[in-house]
Amino acid sequence: MRGGDIKPDPRCIHAYTIKRFKTANGDPSLYNSLITLYSKSDLLSDALRLFHLIESPNVVSWTALISAHGNTLCSLQHFISMLRRPVLPNQRTLASLLKTCASLPCLPFGLQLHSLSLKLSLSHLPFAGSALVRFYSKCRLPADARKVFDRIPQRDEVCYSAIIVGLAQNSRCIDALSVFADMKSAGVVSTMYSVSGALRAAAEAAALEQCRIIHAHAVVTGLELNLVVGTSLVDGYGKSGLVMDAQRVFDGMLPDANIVLWNAMMAGYAQQGDKKSVLELFNGMKDQGLVADEYSFLAILTACCNVGSVLEAQQWISCMKSDYGVEPGLEHYTCVVGAMARAGQLEDAERLAMTMPFKPDAAVWRALLSACAVHGAVDMAWTMGRRLLEHDPRDDSAYVILANVHATAGRWAEVAEVWKLMKDRRVRKEGGRSWIEVRGEVHVFLSGDRRHERTAEIYAKLAELMEEIRKLGYVEVSDAMLHEVEAAEKRAALWYHSEKLAVAFGLVVGAAPPGKALRVVKNLRICRDCHEAFKYMSKVIDREIVVRDVNRYHRFLQGSCTCGDYW
Numbered sequence: 001m002r003g004g005d006i007k008p009d010p011r012c013i014h015a016y017t018i019k020r021f022k023t024a025n026g027d028p029s030l031y032n033s034l035i036t037l038y039s040k041s042d043l044l045s046d047a048l049r050l051f052h053l054i055e056s057p058n059v060v061s062w063t064a065l066i067s068a069h070g071n072t073l074c075s076l077q078h079f080i081s082m083l084r085r086p087v088l089p090n091q092r093t094l095a096s097l098l099k100t101c102a103s104l105p106c107l108p109f110g111l112q113l114h115s116l117s118l119k120l121s122l123s124h125l126p127f128a129g130s131a132l133v134r135f136y137s138k139c140r141l142p143a144d145a146r147k148v149f150d151r152i153p154q155r156d157e158v159c160y161s162a163i164i165v166g167l168a169q170n171s172r173c174i175d176a177l178s179v180f181a182d183m184k185s186a187g188v189v190s191t192m193y194s195v196s197g198a199l200r201a202a203a204e205a206a207a208l209e210q211c212r213i214i215h216a217h218a219v220v221t222g223l224e225l226n227l228v229v230g231t232s233l234v235d236g237y238g239k240s241g242l243v244m245d246a247q248r249v250f251d252g253m254l255p256d257a258n259i260v261l262w263n264a265m266m267a268g269y270a271q272q273g274d275k276k277s278v279l280e281l282f283n284g285m286k287d288q289g290l291v292a293d294e295y296s297f298l299a300i301l302t303a304c305c306n307v308g309s310v311l312e313a314q315q316w317i318s319c320m321k322s323d324y325g326v327e328p329g330l331e332h333y334t335c336v337v338g339a340m341a342r343a344g345q346l347e348d349a350e351r352l353a354m355t356m357p358f359k360p361d362a363a364v365w366r367a368l369l370s371a372c373a374v375h376g377a378v379d380m381a382w383t384m385g386r387r388l389l390e391h392d393p394r395d396d397s398a399y400v401i402l403a404n405v406h407a408t409a410g411r412w413a414e415v416a417e418v419w420k421l422m423k424d425r426r427v428r429k430e431g432g433r434s435w436i437e438v439r440g441e442v443h444v445f446l447s448g449d450r451r452h453e454r455t456a457e458i459y460a461k462l463a464e465l466m467e468e469i470r471k472l473g474y475v476e477v478s479d480a481m482l483h484e485v486e487a488a489e490k491r492a493a494l495w496y497h498s499e500k501l502a503v504a505f506g507l508v509v510g511a512a513p514p515g516k517a518l519r520v521v522k523n524l525r526i527c528r529d530c531h532e533a534f535k536y537m538s539k540v541i542d543r544e545i546v547v548r549d550v551n552r553y554h555r556f557l558q559g560s561c562t563c564g565d566y567w
Contacts, residue, residue, distance in 0.1 A: 035064040057085075063093040071103035091122055095131035102138035110135050114148075124152055130162040137166025146175070157189045165197035168204070174442060176201035177210055190221050192228045199232035203239040206521040206548045209440045211236040215249075225253065231261045238268025241519065241546055241553050243277075259290050266299035271553060273306035273562070294326055301335035306552065308342035308566075330358040337364055341371030342566055346380055362391040369398065370551075373405045374566050381405040382414070396422075396429045397525060404528070434498035434522045438511045445501040454508060459496075462504035466495055469536035477529040494529045498522065499547060503534070507541065517544035517555075525549050525567065535559050 031054050038047035047068045054061055062082040069075040079097055082089070089097075094117055101110035114132055117123040123132060129152040136145035149155070149163040160183040167176035180198040183190070195218050202210040215233055218224040224233075230253045237246035250257065250265045262285040269277040278299055285292065297320050304313035313336045320326045333356040340349035349368060353360045365388035372381035385402035388395060399422040406414040435444040443452070452458060466474075476494050499522050505511070506518045526549040534545050538556040545556040555562040 032060050032064045035061070035068060038068070057087070059087050059090050059093060062087055063090065063096065066093060067096045071100045073104070075100050076106070076109060088120060089116070089122075091125055091127040091131075094122060094128050098131045098135040102135045105139060107139050110139065123148065126152060126154060126156045126159050130158045133159065133162040133166055137162070137169060140170060142167055142170040142172050142175075149179075155186075155188065157183075157191050157194065160188055161191050161193035161197065164194045164201070168197045168201040171204060173201035173205040173207075177205070177207070180214070184217070190217065190223065192223055192226045195221070195223050196228045196232035199229070199236040203232075203236035205435070205437075205442060206240050206519065207437050207442060208240045208242065208519060209437050210442075211240055213440055227253065227256070227258060227261060230257075231264050234261060234264040234268065238264065238271065239548075241272070241548065241555075243268045243272060243274070255288065257288075259285070259293060259296070262290060263293070263295040263299060266296065267302070270299040270303040270306065273303060275300075275303040275307055275309060275312075278303045292324055292326065294329060294332070297324075297326060297328075298331055298335070301332050301339075305335040305338040305342065308339055310336075310339050310343050310345060313339040330356075330361060330364075333358060334361075334364050334367060338367040338371075341368050342374075344371075344375050346371060346375060346377055350380070350384075360387075362388055362395065365391065366395075366398070369401055370567070373401050373408075376405075376408065378405055378409045378411065385418075393425055394427050396427055399427060400429060430524060432498045432522065432524050432527075434502040434520055436502040436506050436511055436518070436520050438506070438509055443502070443505060445498045445505070447498045447501075448496045449498065449501055452505065454505065457508045458501055458504045461508050462495065462500055465504065465507075465537055465540060466533070468540045469533060472536050472539060474533060474536045477527075477532050497527060497530050499526060499530050500533065503537065503545060515543065517546045519546045520548070522547060522549045525551055526554060531561065531565070531567075535561055 031050055035047045035050055038050065047065065051057065051061065051065045057065075059082075062078065066075045066078050066082070069078060075097065079089070079093070082093075094113055097113055098110055101107070101113065114123065114135075117128055117132065122128040129148055132148045133145045136142070136148060145163060145166045149159060152159055160179065164176050164179050164183070167173075167179065177198060180194060180201075183194060195214060198214050199211065201207075202214060211233070214236075215224070218226075218229050218233070223229045230249060233249045234246045237243070237249065246265060246268045250261065253261055262281065266278050266281045266285075269281065282292065282296060282300060285296070297316060300316050301313055304310075304316065317328050317332055317336050320328050320332070333352070337349045337353050337356075340346075340352065346368070349371070353364050353368065365384050369381060369384040369388055372378075372384055381402060385398055388398045392398070399418055403415045403418040406412075406418065432447050433444055435442050437443075445452070449455075450459075499520055502520045503518055506520070512518055526547055530547075531554065534547065534554070534556040536559065538545050539559045543557075547554045547556070549567070551567050552563060554567065
């Protein structure tokens with residue numbers, strides 16, 4: 001065998017032990033190792049047969065058997081059998097079982113395991129504690145994961161990695177970055193998981209400075225060239241809108257880049273609608289001998305969708321299976337529907353949604369509803385809105401878009417009907433939040449927010465900006481919710497949206513050097529008035545304003561936006 005390319009056959013090793021020790025009943029520790037080898041070679045029946053040869057299985061034997069059956073109910077059944085012996089679990093037994101519970105998923109059993117770990121005084125130990133943190137994180141219970149983490153007195157790098165990754169996976173990006181900072185302050189060694197988790201959190205928050213700080217940390221700790229960390233860096237810079245920085249990291253990983261890294265780079269360009277760069281990367285990836293997967297094609301189709309390239313989108317989804325053997329999924333079809341809708345081919349887009357080999361989900365109907373709003377297709381918007389609300393009756397954005405479409409057409413009776421439906425279903429419009437990063441610190445603003453210590457300066461700067469853009473021709477673009485509000489009150493309500501406050505704050509504190517873009521992130525879809533105002537503001541301040549909303553990036557410069565007023 002050369003370089004470990006061929007796995008040793010556990011049956012050969014087993015035969016050697018019998019020959020060596022002249023008996024089939026060797027040392028239990030040796031049998032425990034053999035059970036593990038059999039399981040890693042997918043020879044579960046042999047592993048079970050060998051286990052039954054052990055006269056008095058100990059906790060290590062049971063743990064080996066439980067781990068052998070991986071993420072299946074059999075592992076839980078073997079655990080019950082173990083307790084009936086009785087043999088009590090150790091940290092590794094619990095870790096294996098908790099991984100199974102998270103994968104199945106089986107939350108009630110996992111909660112009982114947590115209870116048992118408390119009784120056995122194991123939950124506060126780093127290994128078992130880390131397993132509990134991962135379990136709660138994968139079950140979408142980040143608050144419980146944090147409670148477990150906080151109760152571990154001696155936290156090692158595995159504990160920190162588990163909570164940072166868990167918080168990042170559950171969109172608790174600020175918390176994840178805070179824990180990462182605590183880890184560094186505590187002098188705990190960074191791992192590729194803690195660094196990649198922190199980068200994921202920074203990417204979701206579009207926290208550019210944090211990405212750069214973590215990148216510098218990766219360089220210092222020697223993790224920069226690790227593929228997992230490198231992929232997270234490419235993803236982080238890409239989601240922060242800095243594809244050239246992402247490209248530099250990507251270039252530094254060549255020629256060892258794997259398909260995941262190539263896909264991350266393509267996704268960064270796709271988000272910007274840079275179809276040409278995505279296709280160049282795709283061809284370069286093929287030249288390296290890598291086989292494209294579903295995420296490669298999703299990047300291409302996303303780029304086509306963002307620029308409305310209908311014909312190319314149709315060609316790519318057609319050749320995925322015929323030329324590359326990759327079956328298109330719902331997300332791929334959603335991109336084609338979005339491209340058609342963006343190009344104004346609303347009826348064709350609806351027809352594709354109804355005939356594709358998947359049942360349309362909320363994302364499909366939301367894409368069509370947004371397109372109807374852009375193209376002023378009022379009657380069709382009502383149909384799309386109804387279908388979207390059938391999937392998710394509590395989607396507040398659907399009511400807002402639907403009401404605004406009818407308000408634009410002057411159909412106030414229908415607007416009232418939408419608001420009544422929203423009220424009857426007790427759906428509340430989610431509050432808008434926007435944040436901007438200044439010297440590594442993230443500042444969050446709500447609509448009409450007056451909690452910031454520099455509120456007076458922020459509002460003064462915003463008033464100055466609004467007066468300047470009015471001179472250039474800006475007129476407030478109201479929405480249906482403000483229809484019956486007095487003009488002065490309506491103007492104030494629109495002026496103090498969270499994204500406008502964030503931009504004003506950025507200018508007050510000098511969030512970016514002159515000539516550099518101001519970068520704002522918003523948790524919702526940017527409203528029409530803010531979108532219009534930022535086009536004018538980019539002229540007044542003579543610099544680029546970048547806003548990443550829930551749908552896409554908006555780059556405002558000299559009175560226009562890269563989205564083409566479509567989002």
